[in-house]
Amino acid sequence: MSEPQSPTFCAQCGRKLSPEDRFCPECGTRVxxxxxxxxxxxxxxxxxxxxxxxxxxxxxxxxxxxxxxxxxxxxxxxxxxxxxxxxxxxxxxxxxxxxxxxxxxQSVGTPPDPFLPPPPPAYxxxxxxxxxxxxxxxxxxxxxxxxxxxVWGLVGGGGCLLLIFIVTCVAILLSIxxxxxxxxxxxxxxxxxxxxxAVAPVTDGQVLFRDDxxxxxxxxxxxxxxxxxxxxxxxxxxxxxVKQSEMLVWALVEGTYRDVVIETSYSVxxxxxxxxxxxxxxxxDSNNFYLFSVSNDGYYALELLKDDxxxxxxxxxxxxxxxxxxxxxxxxxxxDEITLFVNDRQLEKxxxxxxxxxxxxxxxxxxxxxxxxxxxxxxxxxxx
Numbered sequence: 219m220s221e222p223q224s225p226t227f228c229a230q231c232g233r234k235l236s237p238e239d240r241f242c243p244e245c246g247t248r249v250x251x252x253x254x255x256x257x258x259x260x261x262x263x264x265x266x267x268x269x270x271x272x273x274x275x276x277x278x279x280x281x282x283x284x285x286x287x288x289x290x291x292x293x294x295x296x297x298x299x300x301x302x303x304x305x306x307x308x309x310x311x312x313x314x315x316x317x318x319x320x321x322x323x324q325s326v327g328t329p330p331d332p333f334l335p336p337p338p339p340a341y342x343x344x345x346x347x348x349x350x351x352x353x354x355x356x357x358x359x360x361x362x363x364x365x366x367x368x369v370w371g372l373v374g375g376g377g378c379l380l381l382i383f384i385v386t387c388v389a390i391l392l393s394i395x396x397x398x399x400x401x402x403x404x405x406x407x408x409x410x411x412x413x414x415x416a417v418a419p420v421t422d423g424q425v426l427f428r429d430d431x432x433x434x435x436x437x438x439x440x441x442x443x444x445x446x447x448x449x450x451x452x453x454x455x456x457x458x459x460v461k462q463s464e465m466l467v468w469a470l471v472e473g474t475y476r477d478v479v480i481e482t483s484y485s486v487x488x489x490x491x492x493x494x495x496x497x498x499x500x501x502x503d504s505n506n507f508y509l510f511s512v513s514n515d516g517y518y519a520l521e522l523l524k525d526d527x528x529x530x531x532x533x534x535x536x537x538x539x540x541x542x543x544x545x546x547x548x549x550x551x552x553x554d555e556i557t558l559f560v561n562d563r564q565l566e567k568x569x570x571x572x573x574x575x576x577x578x579x580x581x582x583x584x585x586x587x588x589x590x591x592x593x594x595x596x597x598x599x600x601x602x
Contacts, residue, residue, distance in 0.1 A: 438472050
């Protein structure tokens with residue numbers, strides 16, 4: 219036990235003070251020693267509680283819905299545009315995106331492949347046929363001992379030599395005349411467009427398909443128009459118009475082909491936006507085919523769409539043989555070999571074994587502006 223403290227008295231008036239008094243209750247004099255009384259402490263064992271800031275009322279969390287997706291199972295109807303020409307070149311670069319593909323109405327059914335597997339390509343030299351100017355050799359004559367026989371032999375021999383000389387001259391003249399006639403025929407049938415490159419040989423294989431678009435009732439490419447594209451027959455032309463930017467569209471002809479020569483002629487109207495005309499070949503489906511494109515500002519490219527992914531076989535390349543308004547395209551297919559021509563000048567040759575047969579069609583690609591128009595004059599497919 220602690221000892222009791224002695225009472226304290228005010229030094230001014232002598233009043234008795236309690237231990238808790240800091241001032242005299244009688245006269246108000248400060249009591250020495252009680253000026254720094256300890257402030258009251260919180261009760262032991264009670265924790266200090268800090269209230270958190272106001273929270274939003276409990277409820278259903280906000281959910282961000284994804285954009286509408288196409289129904290499951292529907293095949294894709296879009297194809298990425300082919301790669302654009304290099305930076306700084308005329309064809310504008312297309313921003314990333316997936317343009318829709320709008321093929322026109324096609325004919326019902328596809329006939330079976332009428333062709334057997336082709337023989338391996340021959341890379342031998344020229345054929346060794348006898349020259350048309352070759353003259354058969356003559357046998358020598360034996361001199362006789364008798365003078366008469368000698369005279370008659372000389373006369374007869376001279377006559378034979380003269381006859382052989384005359385026949386030889388006639389044969390030479392006939393050969394020269396035939397050669398000139400063939401040369402004139404080749405010159406008259408060879409196109410004269412273009413300004414550089416090797417002149418392509420005249421294509422004379424069997425015609426497997428041809429459409430000059432003069433009779434829409436006899437053509438199978440079809441007509442259609444919507445907000446994105448237009449397919450129509452107009453004054454002997456097949457017109458394909460792309461009404462949206464960065465879009466590839468095409469129209470297929472009947473049949474499946476391999477080892478053929480494909481030719482088409484087209485023109486681009488003056489009011490058309492920047493555009494690339496092209497040929498589709500070895501078409502398997504909308505996600506697998508080859509595309510040969512020629513733009514109206516002087517570039518060409520060859521691309522492969524395999525499993526809906528573009529593979530560049532020949533990148534956009536400028537060539538001065540390409541005309542801005544009108545061109546003739548040719549693709550020669552031989553096994554896995556692909557040879558490209560514009561205006562009967564060979565541009566390039568490459569090989570790709572991915573597909574070696576398939577359908578064929580006309581294609582148009584728009585770039586950064588809508589309103590791309592191509593007017594095709596005809597399409598011909600010949601047996602190689």
